[in-house]
Amino acid sequence: MMQVRFDGSFDDWRDRARELLQSGVAPHQVEWLGKGELGGLFDEPETTGPVDAGSSVRVPRQLIDELESAARFRTADRWSLLYRVLWRVAKGDQTARLVGDIDGTELHARIKGVRREAHHMHAFLRFSPVGCGELPNYAAWFEPAHDVLVSAAPHFAERMGLNSWLIATPIDAVLWDGMVMHYADRCPPAWRRLAQNAQDPGAELWKTYYESTFNPARLNRNVMQSNLPVRFWKNLPEGALIPQLMSQARAGAQRDGQAERVANQPGKRIGRPG
Incomplete structure (x- = not known):
């Protein structure tokens, strides 16, 4: 089985998936390894064949959006499912993205789970004031089950006005300075401490x-x-x-x-x- 290493982001996965499709590498031949993940003892390193610069893979834009949403669902085989659906659709099998198909059903179940977790963040996250004159003005600690922070955070920017705030999670964090969103894919220890120790006087x-x-x-x-x-x-x-x-x-x-x-x-x- 071929080991394909990438940085764990959807954008990097999409680039690697495009190369594999153009090289004709089937889903069962691929093991996806994100940042820090180890492959099997006897797996082969990545060796894709030459990519035909003239060939192109066209899939519906809506499918890319669905795959990006499902990629936020934390599970061991998340990237494998995405590539399997992408491969089947690229080969003309549109049923791969429909509920009722074994892969399509799982795809939409994960999308639903991600949306529900984003709703949980919007409903159950609690900001606490940090202190007068400090940046950020508010901080919150949240422990999502899936990678929804980036997609859910704009909700708070729309509702907090020009106030600055920080949301820290066990994995990543986002800081809104009142104008610009700053994302850290690894939560800095100082941000973690600030979010976990903030006290709400009310x-x-x-x-x-x-x-x-x-x-x-x-x-x-x-x-x-x-x-x-x-x-x-x-x-x-x-x-x-x-x-x-x-x-x-x-x-x-x-x-x-x-x-x-x-x-x-x-x-x-x-x-x-x-």
Whole structure:
């Protein structure tokens, strides 16, 4: 099997994939190795044949967009699937990109997973102020399951105005200086520390509000964990409260339909009509 090394980016993968297509290298002959990845012990180094400068590979622009989106899905065979779909479409098999085909179904499942993770970032990321006169003005730490930072970050630039902000993840980071987006494919340690240590002075007030408005009577554990996955709780101010509130609901708080501190306030309780 041929080892094809690239820098781990979609752009570099696309260039290498084009060369392989023009050289007639089939998907089963290729092992894709991104930055820092090791191949098998008996695999052969990359040796593509001469590329015909006059030949060209034409595929729909929409397919390239789909492949780029699916490339953000973190899984061991992400580049292999992309090349297999690209190879089949380039050879005239358009079903490779359709739901119902084994490769097309997996392709669109990954695209859906990436879109959902971008939605999670938009919904569950929390900025904290860094300090007066500091750059950036706000910082946030987020742990996405897929490589969605670059595609999801412009959402915050549109909503934060001229404020500068930093989003750091375990892998990469992005800094918006109020005018320009700066991307680091390896999160600098200083950025990581800044994002993880930023404290929101309004966090306690927010937790009090969240606890007082929590409605045990409407709690559906499965629905809640589907819309707010457990893996995000540790980085949310209210995350530490959720298990306690859920426990109280199971213990009988659902009868009141309100958090305990609200249900115990003095006032007239209106019963149901007879």
